[in-house]
Amino acid sequence: MVASFVFRLPLVLLVAQLAASATVSRTPAKRSYDSHDYYVLQLDARASATPDECANELGVELVEQVGELAHHYLVRVPSSSFDSPDVSSSPSKRSNGQISSSSPASDAIVERFHALRSFPSTSSHSPEARSPSSPSRSHERRRRISKSLRSLERQVPRQRTKKRAPIPERSDGTSVWDDPRAPVPPGSKSQVIAQELGIVDPIFNDQWHLANNQYPRYDLNVSGVWAQGVTGKGVITAVVDDGLDVNSDDLNANFWLEGSWDFNDHTNLPLPRLSDDQHGTRCCGEIAAVKNDVCGVGVAYESKISGIRILSGPISDADEAAALNYGFNTTSIYSCSWGPPDDGRSMEAPNILIRKAVLNGVNHGRGGKGSIFVFASGNGAGSGDQCNFDGYTNSIYSVTVAAVDHAGMHPYYSEACAANLIVAYSSGGGNRIYTTDVGKNKCTSGHGGTSAAAPLGTGTIALALQVRPELTWRDVQHIVLRSAQIINPDDPDWEKTASGRLYSYKYGYGALDAWTLVELARTWPLVKKQAWIEMPQVEIPGSAIDALGVMTGGEFIGPNGVESKVEVTEEIMKSHNFENLEHITVQVWISHHKRGDVEVEIESPSGIKSILGGARRFDTATTGYPGWKFMSVKHWGENPVGTWTLRVKDQQVPNVNGSFLGWTFNLWGECIDDSKAKLYVLPEDMPESNGEDHPPPLTVSFTTTESATSTGTATMKLKPTNGLPDDHDLAQGDNKNPAFPNQSTSTAPPSSPSHTVAPDEGYFDHIGDLLNSSTWLIVALVLTAIFASAAGLFFWRRRAQRLASSGAGSGGDDMAMGIVDDSSHRLLGGGPRGPGRRRAAGELYDALGEVSDDDEEENEYADARMYEDEEERRAREAEHPGLRYHDEFLEDDTPDSAAVSPRMGTYRDDVGRSAGAGASASTSELPPREKQAQGGGAKSTTTATGTLLDVEGTSTGSGGSGDSWEHASADVGR
Structure with missing residues (x-):
C-alpha cells in the first residue's frame, strides 16, 4: 500500500513535503516498549544543567524532546528482568519532585531520581561535603543537576479508544449500502445544488447533512458558502484517529503529509493497517473529500x-x-472522535502530560493564535453517561460537539452536559452519514454517532478560517456559539441564560450553520487575550486527604444536600484584569459509597443553574470525586459579580451516603487590558519555591479513573464505535424531554403536578411528603368527612331515583334534590356533562366519593329526567353518553393539551412563541459585540446564483415521509 501511494503522489510534491516535514516537524523516534522502559523527565525552566547531563547522571538514554513540550524529555533504559506491576490505577503523588503513579516502587531509576532530588538538602558542613571523596567540582555538578530536576513519569502504553459507528451487518453478508436507493426527484435541493456547483459525486444526493431533501432546514446550510468560493482553501486539519487511507481517490489530492504521523507503527504514513481501522478515513471524508466522481464531498x-x-x-x-501538538505551527484544527468509555460508569481525565500538550497547543499553536481542538461529546446517553465526566470534552480548550439527526431530533445516544457547545448532524431516526471509506474508491453509508458529528464541526470551522485565518481559538468558540441556530424551540431543555441566549444541555447553543458562521467570522471583532480568576479554595473544617488520596471528614450530605458559597466582587474582577466571562470550572472533593448517586450543580448570581453532574445509575464506584473538575459554558457572557452557590446532594439511599470536603471555583474569559495579559501556566509548571514544599490538603490532582470494573487499564481511549448502541441509526429522536428531568431549573417557580404521569399516580405522587408532615392527620380527617358526606349524598340520590322510577315518594323532596344537582353542574361547566367537556377541579369530589363510572353516568341524567319513563331515559342516554372519570384524565394528557412545555421562569422563553419570534427576541438581546458582527440566522442570503438562494431559503420542509419520527419541529424555520 505504501509503495502504491508513493508512485501515485507526484514526485516533486512528495520531495517537497518530506523536506518541509524534516525542517518544520520533529520526527518522533521509533519506540521499543517491548525491550525498553520509557520515562518522561521534566527539567526546571531555569535549569543550568543540560538534558544530556541529567540523563547521564540518572543512568538513562536521552531519546528526544516530548513533541513540542519544552523542558520535557523522553528517556529510556533496557527493560528490567522482572515484570513491572501495572499500577496505572494507583493514586498519583503530585507534590513537586515526586514521580507519577506509574512508577514501580522498586524501580532503580526512580530511586536514583529521589537521591538526586534530595542532594541539595545536604549541608555544606556534613561529613559528606567535607569528605575527600566529595571533590568540590563533582559536588557542584550534582547540585546543579539536582536543582534542574523537576519530575519523572514512567510511560506505560495504553490503548486509546475509538467511538465510531458500526457498519450495519446482515446475516447474508450484505449491508445497507447494497440496498437500492430511491431516485431523487428532479428539482430537489441536492440536485439543484449539484447542478449549480458542478458536483457529480455519486453519493452527494445521499449526503443529507450537506443538502437535506427530506427536511431542508436540517443540514449544515453550506451550499451558499461554497458558491462564494469558500471551500476550506489554505486550511489544514489533522484527524487524530486510527489512520487515513491516502490511497483513496477521494482523499489523496487533499492529503497533507507534513502534518501526518503514525504513532502506532512509527512511520510518516498513517495508513489504516488493521481490519477495523476505518473510522479515521471516514471522518477525513466528512471534512475534506475531494469534489470528483468517487463518492461524496467534504x-x-x-x-x-x-x-x-x-x-x-x-x-x-x-x-x-506529541500527537496533539504534531505539526501545530501549520495545522489549524485537531479533530478528535475518541475518549473514555461511554458506559455511564467511567470518569476519566487526561493525565498531566496531555493537559500540558493541550495548553501548549492553545498558547503556541498556529503562531500563537492557538490550536483548535474539536471533540465528540460521547455516545453513552443511553447508559446514563454525561460528557462532563470526560476530561477531554469538559475542557475549556475543546469545542465539544453533540449530535442531532436528519429530522433535527436529539438522538438518544448523544450525551448531554453543560460542556456541550453545539450540535451537528449524525445518525438517528432511520438515517446515517454517507462518506468516504477505506479503499481506492469505496464509500460507506454506515457512519454515525457523535464521532461523525464532530468532523462536520471541524469542516465548518475550516471554512471560517479560510475567510478569517487570524481568528484565535477563543474567537472560534465565540462565533460557533453565536452563530448556532435554535432547533426544536419547544423542547423543555432550552433555557434562556443571563446573556439573553438560549442554552440546552442536549443541543448546546444550537445547531451548526455554515452560512451564519462564515458570515459572522468575516466581521467578528477579535477578542482580547484570556484572563482568569482562581477563587480561594473552600475547605470544609475537618476535611483531610492523605498521601494515597483517601478522603475523610467533611460535611455529611443529608436530605437537604450541602451548599457552599463564594463571592465574586468588582474588586476581584479588576485585580485579575478580568472583563467578560466565558467558561467556569468547578473542582470538587466528595467522598461517597456510590458515586453515581451524587448530583452537583452551581447557581450564578443571576439565578442561572448549571447541572455539572447528574446521577448515573450504573456508576457504582466507591471512590467519590477526589478532585474531579467540571466545566460549564452555560454562563457565557454573564456578569459574574455576586454570590455563586454550589449544591451537592445524593439519592438518600440508606447506608449509601457520603460527605462534601471542599471545592475550587475558577472563571475564564476576556481581559480588560491586553497589555497586562499573560499566558496561563498549569500549577504543576509554576516555579518551585526555595523553601520546603507543603501542598495544601485539597490540591491532590485527580489523574486516574476509578470505576466499578477498574482493573488498572482505566485511561483507555476506546474505539469510536465502542459504546455506540447498535440502533443508533434507527432509534427515534426526541425533542420533548429535558436532559435532567429531576433537576430544578434556573429561577423557576415551584413546579406544578406533572401532566405526563400515569392517570392513577398524578394526585398521589407526593404522598411521602404528607407522611413527613404533621398536617397529614388533619388532611386525612377532612378527606374522611368529605367521603362520608359523599357516600350519604350518593345513597340519598339513589333512593330518590328509585322512588321516582316507581312513582312513589315526595315529589318535593325529589325536585329539591334535582335542583341542587343541576345547579352544581352549572357552576362547574355551564350545563350537563357531555362528550368533550373537561372535568373541573371540584369534580374530584366524585372520585373521592367512590361513585362508579356506570352509576355516575346514570345519575347525571336521572336527576334531569326523573319524571320520564325508564325506556325514554335509556334511549336518551344512548344518544348522549357521558365521559368517565379516567377517560377525561387521559384526555388531559393528549399532546394538544398536556405536552411538556418549557418551564416558565425568569430566563425561560415564552412557551407559545413562534420560531421566528424567538429568533428575533434572541437577536435583540445580543450584546454589542454580537450585534456588530451578527451574520444572520436565515439560510444563504447572497449567493453566486439566484437558484441557490431559492433552494436554501424557500423550501417548505415537507419531507414526504409519514414515519413516526416526523415531528412538528421539522416545520420550524431557522
Whole structure:
C-alpha cells in the first residue's frame, strides 16, 4: 500500500513535503516498549544543567524532546528482568519532585531520581561535603543537576479508544449500502445544488447533512458558502484517529503529509493497517473529500487533511501529548472522535502530560493564535453517561460537539452536559452519514454517532478560517456559539441564560450553520487575550486527604444536600484584569459509597443553574470525586459579580451516603487590558519555591479513573464505535424531554403536578411528603368527612331515583334534590356533562366519593329526567353518553393539551412563541459585540446564483415521509 501511494503522489510534491516535514516537524523516534522502559523527565525552566547531563547522571538514554513540550524529555533504559506491576490505577503523588503513579516502587531509576532530588538538602558542613571523596567540582555538578530536576513519569502504553459507528451487518453478508436507493426527484435541493456547483459525486444526493431533501432546514446550510468560493482553501486539519487511507481517490489530492504521523507503527504514513481501522478515513471524508466522481464531498472539500494515528494500538501519554501538538505551527484544527468509555460508569481525565500538550497547543499553536481542538461529546446517553465526566470534552480548550439527526431530533445516544457547545448532524431516526471509506474508491453509508458529528464541526470551522485565518481559538468558540441556530424551540431543555441566549444541555447553543458562521467570522471583532480568576479554595473544617488520596471528614450530605458559597466582587474582577466571562470550572472533593448517586450543580448570581453532574445509575464506584473538575459554558457572557452557590446532594439511599470536603471555583474569559495579559501556566509548571514544599490538603490532582470494573487499564481511549448502541441509526429522536428531568431549573417557580404521569399516580405522587408532615392527620380527617358526606349524598340520590322510577315518594323532596344537582353542574361547566367537556377541579369530589363510572353516568341524567319513563331515559342516554372519570384524565394528557412545555421562569422563553419570534427576541438581546458582527440566522442570503438562494431559503420542509419520527419541529424555520 505504501509503495502504491508513493508512485501515485507526484514526485516533486512528495520531495517537497518530506523536506518541509524534516525542517518544520520533529520526527518522533521509533519506540521499543517491548525491550525498553520509557520515562518522561521534566527539567526546571531555569535549569543550568543540560538534558544530556541529567540523563547521564540518572543512568538513562536521552531519546528526544516530548513533541513540542519544552523542558520535557523522553528517556529510556533496557527493560528490567522482572515484570513491572501495572499500577496505572494507583493514586498519583503530585507534590513537586515526586514521580507519577506509574512508577514501580522498586524501580532503580526512580530511586536514583529521589537521591538526586534530595542532594541539595545536604549541608555544606556534613561529613559528606567535607569528605575527600566529595571533590568540590563533582559536588557542584550534582547540585546543579539536582536543582534542574523537576519530575519523572514512567510511560506505560495504553490503548486509546475509538467511538465510531458500526457498519450495519446482515446475516447474508450484505449491508445497507447494497440496498437500492430511491431516485431523487428532479428539482430537489441536492440536485439543484449539484447542478449549480458542478458536483457529480455519486453519493452527494445521499449526503443529507450537506443538502437535506427530506427536511431542508436540517443540514449544515453550506451550499451558499461554497458558491462564494469558500471551500476550506489554505486550511489544514489533522484527524487524530486510527489512520487515513491516502490511497483513496477521494482523499489523496487533499492529503497533507507534513502534518501526518503514525504513532502506532512509527512511520510518516498513517495508513489504516488493521481490519477495523476505518473510522479515521471516514471522518477525513466528512471534512475534506475531494469534489470528483468517487463518492461524496467534504464540508471543506478544498482544505488539506492530515492523519495522526494513535488508536490502533497502545501508546503512552508522551505519544499522545506529541500527537496533539504534531505539526501545530501549520495545522489549524485537531479533530478528535475518541475518549473514555461511554458506559455511564467511567470518569476519566487526561493525565498531566496531555493537559500540558493541550495548553501548549492553545498558547503556541498556529503562531500563537492557538490550536483548535474539536471533540465528540460521547455516545453513552443511553447508559446514563454525561460528557462532563470526560476530561477531554469538559475542557475549556475543546469545542465539544453533540449530535442531532436528519429530522433535527436529539438522538438518544448523544450525551448531554453543560460542556456541550453545539450540535451537528449524525445518525438517528432511520438515517446515517454517507462518506468516504477505506479503499481506492469505496464509500460507506454506515457512519454515525457523535464521532461523525464532530468532523462536520471541524469542516465548518475550516471554512471560517479560510475567510478569517487570524481568528484565535477563543474567537472560534465565540462565533460557533453565536452563530448556532435554535432547533426544536419547544423542547423543555432550552433555557434562556443571563446573556439573553438560549442554552440546552442536549443541543448546546444550537445547531451548526455554515452560512451564519462564515458570515459572522468575516466581521467578528477579535477578542482580547484570556484572563482568569482562581477563587480561594473552600475547605470544609475537618476535611483531610492523605498521601494515597483517601478522603475523610467533611460535611455529611443529608436530605437537604450541602451548599457552599463564594463571592465574586468588582474588586476581584479588576485585580485579575478580568472583563467578560466565558467558561467556569468547578473542582470538587466528595467522598461517597456510590458515586453515581451524587448530583452537583452551581447557581450564578443571576439565578442561572448549571447541572455539572447528574446521577448515573450504573456508576457504582466507591471512590467519590477526589478532585474531579467540571466545566460549564452555560454562563457565557454573564456578569459574574455576586454570590455563586454550589449544591451537592445524593439519592438518600440508606447506608449509601457520603460527605462534601471542599471545592475550587475558577472563571475564564476576556481581559480588560491586553497589555497586562499573560499566558496561563498549569500549577504543576509554576516555579518551585526555595523553601520546603507543603501542598495544601485539597490540591491532590485527580489523574486516574476509578470505576466499578477498574482493573488498572482505566485511561483507555476506546474505539469510536465502542459504546455506540447498535440502533443508533434507527432509534427515534426526541425533542420533548429535558436532559435532567429531576433537576430544578434556573429561577423557576415551584413546579406544578406533572401532566405526563400515569392517570392513577398524578394526585398521589407526593404522598411521602404528607407522611413527613404533621398536617397529614388533619388532611386525612377532612378527606374522611368529605367521603362520608359523599357516600350519604350518593345513597340519598339513589333512593330518590328509585322512588321516582316507581312513582312513589315526595315529589318535593325529589325536585329539591334535582335542583341542587343541576345547579352544581352549572357552576362547574355551564350545563350537563357531555362528550368533550373537561372535568373541573371540584369534580374530584366524585372520585373521592367512590361513585362508579356506570352509576355516575346514570345519575347525571336521572336527576334531569326523573319524571320520564325508564325506556325514554335509556334511549336518551344512548344518544348522549357521558365521559368517565379516567377517560377525561387521559384526555388531559393528549399532546394538544398536556405536552411538556418549557418551564416558565425568569430566563425561560415564552412557551407559545413562534420560531421566528424567538429568533428575533434572541437577536435583540445580543450584546454589542454580537450585534456588530451578527451574520444572520436565515439560510444563504447572497449567493453566486439566484437558484441557490431559492433552494436554501424557500423550501417548505415537507419531507414526504409519514414515519413516526416526523415531528412538528421539522416545520420550524431557522
